[in-house]
Amino acid sequence: MAVFVRVAETGSLSRAAREMELSQPSISRIVGTLEARLGTTLLLRTTRSISLTDAGALYLDRAKYLLAEMEEAEQATRGVDSLHGVIRLAMPVLYGARAVIPTLAPFLAQHPDLRVEMIMSDARQNLITDGVDIAVRLGVGQLDDSSFGSRKLALVERLVVAAPSYLSKHGVPANPGELAHHDCIVQHGEFGRESWRFTHNQTVTSVSVPARLWINSAPGVLAASVAGLGIALATRLMAGEELRSGQLTQILAPYRLDPAEVYAVFPAGPRPSAKVRAIVDHLATSLGVQL
Known part of the structure; x- marks a missing residue:
């Protein structure tokens, strides 16, 4: 049952075999034995893909539930x-x-x-x-x-940061509107927005920032900021070491960003x-x- 669930979820016999530390023929044989016992086809196999039959989709839901119940029973016994x-x-x-x-x-x-x-x-x-x-x-x-x-x-807490080297060359923005005249670093994903929202004196302002750099990882954003390549958003936790060492400086502190x-x-x-x-x-x- 567990083997069938992983094959169905991954859509791959070979991937399920790697994860469960079994050979691919063993995985295929286990699923085949299960289908023979149930008297129905659970998976449609081609050379390129694996998909669930209607019976397979129904069995998958019940199998996941039963496996979870088994784990609960075993855990209750062990403590x-x-x-x-x-x-x-x-x-x-x-x-x-x-x-x-x-x-x-x-x-x-x-x-x-x-x-x-x-x-x-x-x-x-x-x-x-x-x-x-x-x-x-x-x-x-x-x-x-x-x-x-x-x-x-x-x-x-999220904040706006930049390296002293960048600020000495380009100046320190006095308010969010001045970000339009600066190079900004934007991360793909949840923080990857070209509109940054600030709250100041109960007034909310959204500012469209010019993204000079798009980076797909937080370490990359942090490294680019430390290198003086622009202004970025960071969390205090993630940039704490760089802020304490002086590699980065918080700017626009009176303007609060929504926390992450x-x-x-x-x-x-x-x-x-x-x-x-x-x-x-x-x-x-x-x-x-x-x-």
Whole structure:
């Protein structure tokens, strides 16, 4: 049943085989045996793709539910301090390195039979096909994965930063409107907007910024800012070391940006497994509301 679920979710016998550390013929044989026992075809296989039949789609929903119930029963028997298996945890590179990873030591010490596989990328993963149990995501506004379960973990302050070398050459903008005359660095994704929204004295202003550089990762945005290539948005947590060392300077401090919201997203829906609930609880306690 577990093999069938991973083949159906990934759409690939070979990928399911790699993830489950089995040979591809074994994966194919297991699915074939399941279909023979049920007396129906669950998967349509071609040389290029695998798709679900109507019976397969129905069985997939029930199989995922039953597997989750089995894990719950096993966990109830072992007790909460005996979590085991693997958690696949996806997170943005810089936030993961500076916020999430430093919190994990006590969690792993409490659960010695639990293994965590981290997927660190600023690209938005497909949580189902990538087999992700939980993703930590940052954004401003609503999440787009409405069918997934989620929990808010933290708020992080956003600010506008630039290197002293850039400011000495181009001047310091006195208000958001002056950003139009500066080089700006924009990150693809949730923060990748050419309109930055500021609040000052209860007045909200949206400013269209000229994006001189588009970069697809937070470390890249940070490096470009430190190199004096322009003005960027960052969170205080992610740019804290560079601000303290003087490599970056906060500008437009009186003009507040909406904080970034940090969420745990889990594709298992509102009833995730015990190990997912445990790590989400840990992250919510450890990360807190960071402003």
